[in-house]
Amino acid sequence: MGKIITIGRQFGSGGREFGKRLSDELGYRYIDKEIICEIAKETSLSEGYVSNIIENSPESVYSISYARTLSFGDNYYLNQMRSVYSAQNDIINKFAQRENCVIIGRCADYILRNMNPYRIFVYASIESRVARCINRAENSENINLNELRKNINNVDKNRSRYYEFYTGMEWGNIENYDLCINTSGRIIKDLVPVVAKMLV
């Protein structure tokens, strides 16, 4: 069984970069999109479809309480969504059994709760997240700021619903994490080596 670090993150907060750098700093395996690839293999669904199910929170088409009352077979899409979650569960467990790793998102903190992962949540002010998205964009001059703000909020709303649906817990609530770090105005490259020292 490896040492596990899980990273929850607001969209645009730099959480993915934080996780990647942390895995490099500690020499841990970085696990992010490879989960989607593995799920696609296990479920025979396309990677794009799996990614859509995971990233776009299809349960947002149902209310959480309604979706919970449905049993398997009631609804084809819901059924498939649950198969993907179940495959994801197996795959995350397999990775975690095998070696030390940093896992981005996907309720890994909850899925691996019996392995005592170190659970980090990365967040930032909306202004800082907008700025980070613009810096990252290829054609930043074409960005509509209002649209961008709306998109950021939508992605996080989906992440929050997805997390709540599968874990019954509140996404971004301190109680569910060991460290919550605000990246507003901070350089992630400089933060990571310090945080790494907390973990060894």
Added chain:
Amino acid sequence: MGKIITIGRQFGSGGREFGKRLSDELGYRYIDKEIICEIAKETSLSEGYVSNIIENSPESVYSISYARTLSFGDNYYLNQMRSVYSAQNDIINKFAQRENCVIIGRCADYILRNMNPYRIFVYASIESRVARCINRAENSENINLNELRKNINNVDKNRSRYYEFYTGMEWGNIENYDLCINTSGRIIKDLVPVVAKMLV
């Protein structure tokens, strides 16, 4: 104007020890109970009475929304409570103008918001907080665990209401802090030097 670190903390999480050690590590002034002493001087109230107003959240006798509708003079106790908050505001500003400091609680993060303080929130699981309180107690064999748990929750309910009343913000919500750190199972003496590195 000094560099300011503010520490919000759940009762029993070790936030006060964290703040004291951090101030020692950084060579900053540690500000905690001296605020009460200064307020007592300014308001001519006794230290015990001031402490009671601050620590025991007297606004819990009113609903927050009702208390907000009252104007000065409506109620003697509410009036005095506001005088104490106002004196506290002045004193915290005076300390912060003078030198680098670590300030424990008392809405200092909000009061000094224009000075860009580094805002830390220290928290822990209820089990860990119970254990810390027992370790700290002189006669730990006489402690009733249910009572202790209830007391811990009550103190935090008061802190939360106090913070919400004066700031309009949610106590312990990540959005209001730069770093939220869970001390469950951690040794504060070891954590502090690492956190200090984030701040220099």
